[in-house]
Amino acid sequence: MRSDFEIKREICEIGRRIYNKGFVAANDGNITVKVSDNEFWATPTGVSKGFMTPDMLIKVDAEGRVLEGTWKPSSELKMHLRVYKERPDVGAVVHAHPPTATGFAIAGVPLDKYTMPEAIIFLGSVPIAEYGTPSTDEIPDALSKYLQSYDAFLLENHGALTVGKDLMTAYFKMETLEFYAKISLTARLLGGERELSCEQIGKLMDIRRKFNVPGKHPGCPSCNIEGVGEPVKQELKTNESGFDEKELTAIVAEVTKRVLAQCKG
Known part of the structure; x- marks a missing residue:
């Protein structure tokens, strides 16, 4: 079992990575890691994720009460705690504003095309959770609809959120999400994506199962290829x-x- 210091040091490292990659600006974003069913390390409010130190982090309980540390928790902690409550398999949550993926969230366009083998195996499709006012229960409530089927989410007019069995997994999903968004945008500018066939998707899902990739994956709704979690139909807005x-x-x-x-x- 890892020590609290090791967990806090890893949170600071991931904070630097998302800051240096431009996934967050100024004091944006937040990161949490599950220690037990009632203990979570969290990044504080009002601090750049690129300049955090372990002593700045705070430990909170499942209700958001501070157990350790002198800094205040982020107002978006509710979103993280809802994930842990409804997804016991999740060990870490990353919230950021990666520019291209956030552009899709603002445009109201979900990343639900099956085009890249890596995204199909390790990420799955990415829905848009409906808009909610920051710091309220509106965002957790909107996110809840999709939690049992997906590991990556676009937050309408807000940003993105990824979850994983540990912090590195959640972070890599955020990296994959932004990379997938960039390639999807480029393909659309060049005339549109060419989706893989149902047979090709099936083989990729077999690879996912073979390597026992953890987390949720909705599968392919077009050919009814079984995923891990039931897909939620994303309604397009007019x-x-x-x-x-x-x-x-x-x-x-x-x-x-x-x-x-x-x-x-």
């Missing part, structure tokens, strides 16, 4: 123009293609 998000994505891709063609001409 904006004032009358187009749904899939239609808008296709329109944006076509307009971008034509603009690039004109620039080349």
